[in-house]
Amino acid sequence: MRRLREDGAPHGFLIRQMTVDDLAAVMALEQAAFKNPWSQELLKRELQHEWSTILLVEEAQESGPPLLLGLAIFWIVHDEVHVLNVATAPQHRRRGVARAVMEEVLERGKGRRCCLATLEVRKSNEAAIQLYRAFGFRPVGIRPNYYADEGEDAVVMVLDF
Incomplete structure (x- = not known):
């Protein structure tokens, strides 16, 4: 702990x-x-x-x-962190x-x-997007209809260590 x-x-x-x-x-x-x-x-x-x-x-x-x-x-695969x-x-x-x-x-x-961290976040979740930006994550793309339940897009964000 x-x-x-x-x-x-x-x-x-x-x-x-x-x-x-x-x-x-x-x-x-x-x-x-x-x-x-x-x-x-x-x-x-x-x-x-x-x-x-x-x-x-x-x-x-x-x-x-x-x-x-x-x-x-989260996953650590090879040299990447992927936040789920x-x-x-x-x-x-x-x-x-x-x-x-x-x-x-x-x-x-x-x-x-690891040299990279990635995540997806709901496009509407401004609080989470701001938190991730504060860590240095940057948006690199959109995954259309990623959240199938509501058809909402995800913002793909990446952080280089």
Whole structure:
């Protein structure tokens, strides 16, 4: 588990790798965060792939287990990081959860000597696009009707390390 720092001060988030025991909590987060969440079967498959990582962002509570705030799912294949999913629980948005997990994703990619990171983001998700731009991602194309559920286009973004 890693406690991340922002501007030199601890922000209280814990980031760790998901296990199968986290499945119920992750499914609840996916369902709260998205109209079309990932399925339990798809998450289980991602846990089995050696190139896939699911990171959870948690916050300690005074009593009880840590609270799940968000997650990121990404692949590292050869020298590339591909971000598949970033989710934050709706009630914890605008707290730096997505920023914290993206920092960790990119650090892991750099640690594995990746030279490129890619992702797709809904064209309408301006908050996410701005977050990715803040990391240095740049738009390089559009995938028409990428989100088949609503026929929405995806913006393809790339970051060179």
